[in-house]
Each structure stands twice: as structure tokens, then as C-alpha cells.
Amino acid sequence: MSELFLVAHVAGRGVAIAASQVESVVDIGEIVAVPRAEAFVRGLAALRSRVVTVIDTGTALGLAPTPDDVRRAVITIFEGHHYAILVDSVEDVAPSERLPLSSGMALHRGWASAGIGIVERDGEPLLILDLAAIISDTALAA
Template identity: 65%
Template sequence: MSRLFLIAHLAGRAVAIDSAQVDSVVDIGAIVPVPRADKQVKGLAALRSRVVTVIDPCAALGVAHSSEDSARAVVTRIDGHHYAIQVDSLEDVAPFDMVPLASGIVLDGGWGQAGCGTVELDGEPILVVDLRVLVPGALPIAA
């Protein structure tokens, strides 16, 4: 059965995000740092009258930082808290069939935890990421 996925560029890679995890797509303003928090926690940002926790996916995935900071973010709600996951760019929302990772494919580093399958966009496999994994302190829901 097809589900809606959001195709985005995140930490320099094209990824697909289950639209059920996406609350909204926003441009965030000034980010207030949170000293002493994990490095994935970029800081806090105001979103209308709400405060969201901004997550830096590069730090969460353990990959090198992309050159410039994008103000784009995908807002997701996990355990009652709103998080804004920074993304490089957003492409499209479309229905896809998710398939599990083919046998033998082991993803490197942080991607291994976040990746939970692939979708195919014009013949190109795109990794489906679970946003919960990027958020420290939130455990992925057992499938």
C-alpha cells in the first residue's frame, strides 16, 4: 500500500520521510543555543507562539557538516514535544511504496539506525529515515 512520503535533502543526502511523521514544513528564525545539551540539539526556535527544539541531523547522524545552514526545517511531534529537523532542501511529496532494505546492505554510521527502508523515485533508491532516531531521548517505536 502506498503512503505519502516527503522527499528532502538532509545531511547532504536525499531521503524520504513518512508524511505521518511530518507536522509541518517551516523556515525557522533565530536559534537560541542550549548549552550543555547533546550536540544534536542545535537550540530552540520560536515558531509562531510555540517553541520548538531544533535538531541538527548532521550531528545526529555523525556526518560532517554541510557547508551552509539552511533555515528550512521539518517539524515533527514526538512524545508531545515539537522538534524542527533541519533539512537542506525539500523536493516533493508523493505516494510511494516502501520496501525494506535489500539483504546485505548495511548502512554506515548513524544512517544505519535512521534508515528503515527505501522508496524508489524514478528508478533511484531513496532511503527512508525515521525522524525519531534523530531526536535524542526518543526511542524508536518497535516495528
């Protein structure tokens, strides 16, 4: 059974995000910092009349922080709150088959908890990123 995936680049790597988790893809405006919050919280941004929490995806995955000039974000709703997950770029939305993670594959750091499967795209495997895991894991760590 195939479902729709958004293909994006995070921390220099191609990932797939289930379209069901994506509300929209936007370029966010000015970000207001949230002092004392965990490093993965980049700040707050206005999205029309809504205020979204901007997540520094690089830091959240335990990698290098997402550069400051990155403005493109995937908007997702988790437990009633809106989050903007910063991504380097967005390529495409395509139907794909969800495959389990290959056995013996060693994912590390944030990839290990956020990676929940694989999709094949033009013969190239992409890790499926669970946005909820990025938010909830890091929120728990906070």
C-alpha cells in the same frame, strides 16, 4: 500499498520521510543556543507561539554538522514535544511503496538506526528516514 512520503535532502543525500511524521515544513527564525546540551541540539526556535527544539540532523546522524545557514526544517512531534529537523532542501511530496532495506546493504553511523526502508522514486532508491529514531536515539545517547 502506497503512502505519502516527503522527499528531502539531508547531508547532501536524498531521503524520504513518511508524511505521517511530518507536521509541517518551515523556515525557522533565530535559533537560541542551549548551552551544555548535546551537540545535536542546535538550540530553540520560536514557531508561532510554540518553542521547538532544533535538531542538527548532520550531527545527529554522526556526519558533518549541518551548516549554520540552513534554516529549512521539518517539524515533527515526538512524545509531546515539537522538534525541527534541519534539512538541506525539500523537493516534493509523492506517494510511494515502502520497500524493505535490501539485504546485505551496510548502513553506518546514524543512517543505520534511522534508516528503516527504501522507496523508489523515478527509478532512484531513497532511504526512508525515521525522524523518531533520530530524536530518541540521540536523546538516549545524551
